[in-house]
Amino acid sequence: MPLAPDEYHARALAAADQDGRLPRSPMTDWDIFPFEAEGLTVRPLAAPVLPESPRAGAxxxxxxxxxxxxxxxxxxxxxxxxxxxxxxxxxxxxxxxxxxxxxxxxxxxxxxxxxxxxxxxxxxxxxxxxxxxxxxxxxxxxxxxxxxxxxxxxxxxxxxxxxxxxxxxxxxxxxxxxxxxxxxxxxxxxxxxxxxxxxxxxxx
Ligand SMILES: [Zn+2]
Known part of the structure; x- marks a missing residue:
């Protein structure tokens, strides 16, 4: 069933902390992840922007x-x-x-x-x-x-x-x-x- 963009965003935001930051992904502990996991934070989740702006050379x-x-x-x-x-x-x-x-x-x-x-x-x-x-x-x-x-x-x-x-x-x-x-x-x-x-x- 299609999920409207704002519904998708709201669902994801429910898994984030009070600042809108999701928990670190297990991928950040992989040996091939280029950064040390210590101190790493996820950027606050931004709301969807619609309509999307045209791409370069559209x-x-x-x-x-x-x-x-x-x-x-x-x-x-x-x-x-x-x-x-x-x-x-x-x-x-x-x-x-x-x-x-x-x-x-x-x-x-x-x-x-x-x-x-x-x-x-x-x-x-x-x-x-x-x-x-x-x-x-x-x-x-x-x-x-x-x-x-x-x-x-x-x-x-x-x-x-x-x-x-x-x-x-x-x-x-x-x-x-x-x-x-x-x-x-x-x-x-x-x-x-x-x-x-x-x-x-x-x-x-
Ligand atoms: Zn072209």
């Missing part, structure tokens, strides 16, 4: 992903793989972006099938890097409407960074040097080109 208006292709290391007619403007602490983080302005859930079935194949090829190319143990793939989409998926490469042996917290570690760790990050990004692009197709943008 309807293709002033959409950054439509307007420029900077950071691109690989592309074909429908997709491009790009670096972030600045490296994070993960050895490599990449974005897979559609060339056309489309929201993830508006993809027609043939493009959705193509995306599934491409995601596996990109992840495989990242995991082919000798110092990378895992390619994490994430789709959120609350910030911008234009379809974009995230890849985070977990460095080999760094078992403290298993799983979803890799994105936080990417923010906590010192940024990797640009030249190192770019070399890895182009290596992924070249590996991707061989079996999948498309073109490398940058050193061939």
């Amino acid at each position: 309807g293709g208006v002033d959409c950054r992903s439509c307007q420029d292709d900077r950071g691109t290391v690989w592309r074909d007619e429908r997709w491009r793989l790009r670096r972030f403007d600045k490296p994070g602490g993960a050895p490599l983080s990449l974005l897979l972006v559609s060339r056309a302005h489309v929201d993830f859930t508006d993809l027609p079935d043939d493009r959705a099938s193509e995306l599934g194949v491409l995601l596996v090829h990109v992840a495989r190319a990242i995991e082919a890097l000798p110092h990378i143990a895992r390619a994490h793939v994430s789709k959120w989409g609350d910030g911008a409407e234009h379809l974009h998926l995230f890849f985070y490469a977990r460095p080999a042996g760094m078992r403290q960074m298993l799983g979803a917290f890799m994105q936080l570690w990417d923010d906590l760790l010192p940024p990797v040097p640009v030249a190192e990050r770019d070399a890895d990004a182009w290596a992924v692009a070249r590996t991707l080109r061989a079996p999948y197709g498309g073109e490398v943008v940058g050193p061939l």
